[in-house]
Amino acid sequence: MISNTGFWAFLRRDLLLINRRRGEVASPLIFFIMAATFVPLATTPDAELLKDIAPGIIWVMALLATLLSAESLFASDYQDGSLEQLLISPQLIVMPVLGKVTAHWLTTGLPLTLVSPLLGLLLSLPTDGYLPMMAGLAVGTGCLSLLAALGAALTVSLPKGGLLLTLIVMPLYMPVIIFGSATAQYSIQGLAWTGPLAILGAMLALAIALCPLAISSVLRLTTIN
Amino acid sequence: MISNTGFWAFLRRDLLLINRRRGEVASPLIFFIMAATFVPLATTPDAELLKDIAPGIIWVMALLATLLSAESLFASDYQDGSLEQLLISPQLIVMPVLGKVTAHWLTTGLPLTLVSPLLGLLLSLPTDGYLPMMAGLAVGTGCLSLLAALGAALTVSLPKGGLLLTLIVMPLYMPVIIFGSATAQYSIQGLAWTGPLAILGAMLALAIALCPLAISSVLRLTTIN
Amino acid sequence: MNWNWFYRMGSPRWFYESTSRWLPWLAALTFVLLAGGLVWGLAFAPQDAKQGNSFRIIYLHVPASFLALAGYFLMATAGAIGLIWKMKLSYMVMKCAAPLGAVLTFLALFTGAVWGKPTWGSYWVWDARVTSMLILLFLYLGVLALQYAFDSKDVGNKASAILALVGTVNIPIIYKSVDWWFTLHQPATIRFTEAPSMHPDMFQPLLVMILGFYCFYAVALILSVRVEILARERKTSWVRERVKQATQNTLGAGL
Amino acid sequence: MVVGPSLLSVKDLCFERDDTQIIDSVCLDLSDGEILQIEGPNGSGKTTLLRLLTSALTPTRGNIYYRGKALSECRFEYLSDLLFLGHQSAVKVTLSAEENLSWMTGRSTVCEELLSALDSVQLTGYSDVPCYRLSAGQQRRVALARLLISDAKLWILDEPFAALDSQGVALVEDCMQKHLDGGGSVVLSTHQPVAMKAVRRYSLMDQAIQGAV
């Protein structure tokens, strides 16, 4: 059953599902904005200082937003039995998985990227940094979504998987965040920011190649009970 | 049924449940540490700069850790019908709710407080700041747990409540985080830090008085379908 | 080629019985190496010209760092063998290597931090190697947490094996990126990445300590795997037999 | 013997949700020692009615009386006398059967009584196994073991036979019969035939299925 469950079918369905709960579409975005605004509240309103840490803070919050919204990537499919149906469908499940991850990115990574200049403004980021930051976020959040999906697959059968997911995935995020925030920082310092961006791109390519496969086998594993 | 479901009964049961899933006990703690480590990675390893933002970062991360672990506070009780049983038990449900929140604090707020000097070390916080920071965290995370529980009650019937919860609760956290990080910052700057601490204490008292009541009535409301 | 030996090695019983034979010898060797190395290093090796006596912590720090890293690869390899050949023993090794590795990583961090105070003036510095060691600790903790989060041992084993493998892919990337990050931001305040051209009198006890730590790691791992085997196979006849013998022996000794 | 007010009586109960009338003017009466089966096709409102009776839902119109008093006046008394078993059985899957039972019945330690209740529902060897390891029917049995220990007067059971095998069904029926004989009362909903004598039936019209929204 579930015969033509390819990439597009899952992409379309997940977008439909997210769209049904209107409140959910905006959630990662608002989390992103709110969490980032907390930083000046808790640290200092000093623009000079904020400027230096702005790209980093934006990246950390983007990372957390992606991570948190990924938690439910497979959860509802697991609970209602859809995941079991997917696993016994004749196709390879790599394409559906990729479809789901794409839907996730379209509803978190992409809006985050688009809204990041606003945060840049709030955190006094120099305007030169906007474009590199957005480019970095666009590519980097792709990696983040894929890695988060791997974590979500590993913890799908655990009732309280959210935090555990964080624990597992965060160390893997390290390179992404370093190169990601470097993209913006380089450009502010007048260095060539295409270097770190290229590395981010390479990491994305690697993640696209490996993660869906890993996720598929993990899903088979963790859903057996 | 569920006859003697008072404060202690729920406290004991929740601790038992958390203890059953070993991996879960340490999760908020590790999240806290990891998320805080990301900040220097994404911003700057410069101790001079880190020192200034350290209390703020520690507080923001403590806030996020409490929030994320609160998400599942009522979720499993809701799903398996225990919450319904609680709601039709003859007692007031205020005490059980308080018991659950206490269990939550004992497994998140308290360990976070105890481990915060370690983060202080990593983020080059001056040693004078340790004691005020810990005092502030101990009191403040109490407020955070109570408010997070309120948010968890509001979103308990929503499948993807995690992020929404964050949205609802974050604005309420604002005062806690301002006075909380002020406690540590005042002491570093050599000011009297008992002032903000006293305000935190007052907020905690208020939260203990009001939140359990609010949570009880919210639970009645959100679980009707 | 005959693969029998390979599968026999996968048998917990074979492992238990063969290790019983040579474990005492290994333990004795470990003791000699560690005790000898410590006494040599702490008491007889010459003082460092610049650091004075504080440098002596190197005899704990370097071996612990070595084994923390090597232990991760051992754990991941054991996990991979378990996934590919479905060997129970291999999962047990992985499971026991995780806490051991985490403890060693912690020891490396701790000794490094203690050493950092006199040399760098602060317990912590966001140096490349130091940071990647911290991430290594997180990776270990992730594997541990995932392992125990599953109610089913089988699923827990496989899931954490996969995580360990993913981590192995990441360790070089993490190391490279942190290294790169460090050189970007901060002028080299203190670098300890270049191997210090050490005086042989200091270096020889260090070698002994490293060897001793390797042996210690092996002994600790084997011991905990043996405990794990007894726990998992407690229902089998050979374990029951052994338990009966052991209780009789102690009873006999008591009488 | 003077006939007192009936145990539970429901007057003209209505419930609407999102502007749809789900329960429409239900009137019921239940005396001590009586068993009442709520009948109706899928979607006719059985679960909704039972949850109204437990006070988990609040009716939009109408009243429920317990021993002649309106529910609002004797909530504590009523709820103390009540045992409800819903579609979801409130079994915590990480706890073992005996831990679940001792928790659900408010006992702080595992006593003989609990173990013998678990024996009766044929979970003898499973009492210390975490419940996620049990089959659907076994988990349901853990929840049903409450019936054997409870001293509530009024049982409200939503599909108590779901997921049970025939032995299990017989067990529950037996248990209900004993309860009735002891003067207790039962309201239940089920799609399966109930093999007990003296079951009174109340049928909800199947308008729900026929009428569109």
Added chain:
Amino acid sequence: MVVGPSLLSVKDLCFERDDTQIIDSVCLDLSDGEILQIEGPNGSGKTTLLRLLTSALTPTRGNIYYRGKALSECRFEYLSDLLFLGHQSAVKVTLSAEENLSWMTGRSTVCEELLSALDSVQLTGYSDVPCYRLSAGQQRRVALARLLISDAKLWILDEPFAALDSQGVALVEDCMQKHLDGGGSVVLSTHQPVAMKAVRRYSLMDQAIQGAV
């Protein structure tokens, strides 16, 4: 007519989980047009056996053959011919009945066929209501509507009658009968009696209940 290899045959199937033997040496045979009911008390391993048959679980020993070929050789073919309905019915509660059905059957638009299937399971007025608003039985009916549309040869149904009223049960039985008449086969587990002729039964021993862990 030459008798080919049977549709599905299971040889000496064993399954253990965490060192407990749950399925012990099951041998089965199923031909085209045949219906097989897996019987057994709660916890005897029916669900586990059915999930083994769908290949969602991997047996620790033994083999499953589809039309004479081992499953590992004809996985794609087998899974394309298979329809499985488990305890959980894979209904997305935020989607409406018709959206669910069109998704589950892999159609990209809502067509006549889907709507008439929903009519047959008596969800006429409910086809565009989000499923969380439906009762337990109505949700189950959404999943069962798949049976009316499917062109799979082999149906594996775990407790298909759960939560259904008597009309619903009759409907499913009817549907299975048509499937059998068209040469399809069914394996199902249920605790309720099946009112169909020619149901072959396979009984799992109830060792699980009797033996302690």
